[in-house]
Amino acid sequence: MKRLFSAFCVASAILMTTPSALAAEPAAVYTQHCASCHGADRLGGTGPALLPENLERLRKPEALKVIANSRAASQMPAFGDKLSAADIQVVADFIYTRPASVPAWGLNEIRATRIEHYKAGSLPDKPAFKADLLNLFVVVETGDHHATLLDGDTFEPIHRFQTRFALHGGPKFSPDGRYVYFASRDGWISRFDIWNLKTTHEIRAGINTRNLAVSGDGRYVIVGNYLPHTLLILNATDLSPLKLIEARDDNGKSSRVSAVYDAAPRKSFIAALKDIKEVWEIPYTDDHEPIYPGLVHDFRLAESLADKQLFPIRSIPLENYLDDFYFDQSYTHLMGASREGGKGQVINLDARRKIADLDLPGMPHLGSGITWTYQGRPVMATPNLKSGVISIIDMKTWQVIKRIDTLGPGFFMRSHENTPYAWTDNFMSPAKDTLTIIDKRSLEIVRNLTPEPGKTAAHVEFTRDGRYVLVSIWEMDGALIVYDAATFKEVKRIPMSRPSGKYNVYNKTTRSAGTSH
Template sequence: MQHFSRLCMLAAALLASSPASAAEPVPAVYARHCASCHGIDRLGGTGPALLPENLERLRKPEALKVIANGRAASQMMAFGDKLSAAEIQALTDFVYTPPASVPVWGLAEIKASRIENFKAGSLPDTPAFKADLLNLFVVVETGDHHATLLDGDSFKPIHRFQTRFALHGGPKFTPDGRYVYFASRDGWIAKFDIWNLKITHEIRAGINTRNLAVSGDGRYVIVGNYLPQTLVVLDAADLTPLKLIEAKDDTGKRSRVSAVYDAAPRKSFIAALKDVKEVWEIPYTDEHEPIFPGLVHDFRMAEALADKGPFPVRRIPLDDYLDDFYFDQPYQHLMGASREGGKGQVVNLDARIKVADLDIPGMPHLGSGITWDYQGRPVMATPNLKSGVISIIDMKNWKVIKRVETLGSGFFMRSHENTPYAWTDNFMSPAKDTLTIIDKRTLEVARNLTPEPGKTAAHVEFTRDGRYALVSIWEMDGALIVYDAATFKEVKRLPMSKPSGKYNVYNKTTRSAGTSH
């Protein structure tokens, strides 16, 4: 009620200048149509926070169109048939007006939120169940905010447990596969001991969180936030906060964090900033260790190494914003694109410069890209959130060698080293109930597969040997369907509550070329 009162006070001033035809006070319109996704206090939920600093790249005229018509490649629905033009205008003015106060969420608040259910190292080092520990799946069920630990050999659930609201960014494993970390949209980070089936620690690292990454040595967790605009480094053992890094450029301009990932071969984290044209590399090695062996004499590297202290930030300037990115297998290059679409860019992380443009129009979902060898050359394939096309890129010269037409725009793409096929969904299209399967040898569509007519099919993941493909029926009365990856025949179907992502321990910890990292 306190949050709602603040909204009413803010709306009073807005209503004085709002069109008289607005039928409801702005807070009531917001509460009825927006709060369930964006939070009653506009701090975010399943949708992002709606505050002026979060809307810098969305101008008011565009915001009016988004409210009226919805937003492609997102869960933002259209309200043009529910709200009058005056209500849409008043609502737009409302979200672009700063609230009376925005909660402070610094190191003191983060530390105070920490929950320790079990001390680090106190639980048994023997698994409480029998299974191939590297062929386990963590399945996120968004329908009722649970996760299921699944045996990848028998396809029987081992354990189902409650998670925080609206997990986002995909769970991440420690290198040995024993622990998995979850991030929720509202900033809660949880550490789960797979062997003992227990949540050991939790902490709230932000108010509106994008995702997290675990260091390749298993020592650190880093969290990227939309609000506040920070990166937070945690001790992976017990989630103790180690450092808070403000996301801003050298002029002081602040930015949301688009994404943060581990680049294990480089012993560093890579973070993209949504509102600043930079990508950051944050080494997590000890100071005496060389960050990039053999490169310390390069003048750019000498400049980068001038930034001392734990978790230093190495800034890489870009030509465009970076919302989404993917690494080549050696982690030398980063391929990125902005949500606005247009050409992507390739950045050499060693030289810290852009080395190529990518001719991938629309809205490529590079974070869901995969790689394989095609005719002796490494290629990368990415789905597109706005176009029914898979772009296949030669990673030697960064040219698009093939555009494979699909049934509609898609979100996820997956494969495995032991299968000749790549599976992609048509998630953003009327054909969302159908998967497109591409032959990696010919770059042609091998077949279209409809697991359940009329129901959304998405997010394929493979067993550790690549023999089986697991598919989500992304509905409240959904299911997890297991297919033979060679014959495309259904093997098993498990009812689940809107299963979204599923994550195989082996494929993730070994950084399989067929899955996102």
Template sequence: MARVACFILCALPVTQAFPDAAQPAAKLYRSYCAECHGADRFGLMGPALLPENLSRLSRNAAAAMIRDGRPTAQMPPFGDVLEPEEIGQLTDYLYTAIPMPQWGEKEIRASRTVHHAPGTLPDEPQFSTDPMNLFIVVEGGDHHVTILDGDKLEPIHRFPSRFALHGGPKFTPDGRYVFFASRDGWISKFDLWNLKLVAEVRAGINTRNAAVSGDGKYLAVANYLPHTLVILDADLNPVKVHIVRDKDGRHTSRVSAVYDAFPRSSFVAALKDVKEVWELSYDPQAPEIPTGMTHDFRYREGAFIPGFLNPRRTDLNDYLDDFFFTQDYDQIMGTSQGGKGQVVHLDGRRSVATLDLPGMPHLGSGITWTWQGRRIMATPNLKEGVVSVIDMQNWKTIKQIGTPGPGFFMRSHENSRYAWVDSMMSREHKDTLTVIDKETLEVAARLTPVPGKTLTHIEFTRDGKYALASLWEDDGAIIVFDASTLKEVKRIPAKKPVGKYNVWNKITRSEGTSH
């Protein structure tokens, strides 16, 4: 049984963990849903399936999703193996309430484990390669992480990770520490200079992603379950646990994404079930406290720290499931699952524009560059084979660039003329990468090195010379391309490499990668 199920179920009576376990719907759930969504419905690789988390989905829509699947979430259709009556029973089961476990500051603090105390490991890299040109390769096939030398393009270390890492690893500004968030709520701190796991804590039960502050002192953890936004210090001690509610206090919400806005010294979070954006400052020296936000300065271990007491709220016209910062971090571009796009001014605390984006863009993987003297943004689409290119001055669509199918990740580099996008959400063309000329906005090439196999998630070396793609299969590989000639250079075996993340590109917030 997966870690999350064991961890929670041991603390719950059997009648709470498996209500009506003998009924047909419960058996159907165990047969078809538990592997991805957890035996307890609290979520694993897939989200929690509880009435509290399904508030935006009608029962009819849920039944249709079970029948037809959801390609954007890698969920297969079950209409061929389940009868309509069984789908109805299963749908009713998902909307049946079960007791919620508690996971607050007490539980978080009790889960914390320290493997190497601060100051006990050397303060310099224990290897000869460039520590800023390392790649962190997350391998979902057997839940491991490989550390890859970006100069020699060879692995230097591999270690087991928590189950189903998600949201991308996040780094401290010096590149020494990397933090991983798993779907079942574990936050792991790894010392890249010493290649050692130093500490872990469980910040939630079903977690979306985590962010590290620009000064490296804090983490914010976005949870689907419970409905909390958790603030940790860099040693993984809990600082503040926010129960996420609307401004009237009547409705709670999952947190769909949280990112660091380092020039603002704040975390910005999108809420899945409330039409608001939250901003929490971590700057104790802020000369003025913005309207709607306060600080509580508490003395701990010789230093004042912000208490993160009250978020600064911005009311929205629609939900935000994901978003992307402008280069100055004053505005965010966001989308909902319905495919509606909006631009939100964080200081003005309002939506200032709508975005003409078909389908459901994956803005968290959008990139920007300068084109004909102005800044533009491009984003792939989870539902349609198109890349949308948008002028960031007037928010008008410049061009829709066709791709073989819906894509998830788009990447480039300051030193590269090309932007790369996958078509991994397409059943027919999941094996193809589209390379776009950033000057002409035309397709320069389409690459299919392994026909029929999923190819996704490009990341560049520090200097932009090579582009690395994930052959997303259990017997997969990191495929290295020359970023100028577009020719394949080598393959590095890997077990379903979900993604790979270059230290330098991440900590310098390269315009060619997600922030």
């Protein structure tokens, strides 16, 4: 589940701080009010790291505006009516000042954190419970840092277990659905054996981590980090490190990793770099020639032959940064956009170049896009983090064929192959308690549904067969609400602690067109 934090959000406790209090030593103010969110050393926690290199794409004058007025698509409050201009300047100056030291986080430090709770292969190859193993849901409850394994047929919890603090991004499954991998904001990667209901291995891959992906063959896990600026490839069986890749261009410029995903049909990982105008393709097969005939010479050479043959990097230059992206169903094309919004780009991964622009307003959330067939043509729909609009894109012409006005900016959009409806939230607006349901055949809104007035409703997911829809009430005293996908009638309500996201094994492992991958 993706929970957005601004790059300069300060802890909510500052809301109660008077302007005179901020006249104290900046480091003391940070320790008192911000460290619980962003880490004692500004290295990240539930919120991102607050270091000059992380704020590079935002000029300080703009940062002052953000601190005063908040920022679209974030949970940061506005402080303009609570802090004086001088106080805001003090905070901005502090986060743009490099700390005296930033700890090294190389392979030696990473290996030292690895925990083996159970040796690989030591647990039974038989489930400890009876259920349709492909119709299970993993529900992330961020309210008290737990996850629940839910039976998608009976909607009864099977097992609830503790996770690392502040999971970030959706968990990813092994191809057979037996294992699920979690990433926390502070870099911990956990491997959970669903069949045996046990966490088997853990390792700290970074200091401030963005997300992870699992290879289509189930052999590897890749982790993208904000801090340090690295990609880490792990053995999926025991989370032992295989290769640490610095996110740098040919001129030595370093970058945070904004996203990394598996492109299973291509047998490669795709990584977007937040501070470099490049996207990387990293094959994970041992034989690269059949995948990219004639292009092996384009791989960025490593220091040794062994390194060159293991996870080589194929760099594709871009005209703009990519903060977020989405694949078409063939995984030939990548649709991407930067946080600044206004225009997206379509990259042909085979041709290694941009082939089209996307006319997208505001700040499209392409990573939450879905696809279906409309009037015989493939289309993609994306919500928007800044504007109350759903953009429908023809994936043959790359033209926006319709914009559907909603009640406000939204975060998640979901559907299923067996339903004519797409569901989206209005997460970033006053109407955050209401879901909007769109008919995929007419591209018209058919219903605005309010599960619980005044409480945030978000992150829809379907059962394996598409008959039922699960909706999160995103509150500490929240719930999962199960709806009939055809009638929109409530079927069941399951109390949970801020269930930020729920993930169906079948839909994820089969790369359903109705969910993000």
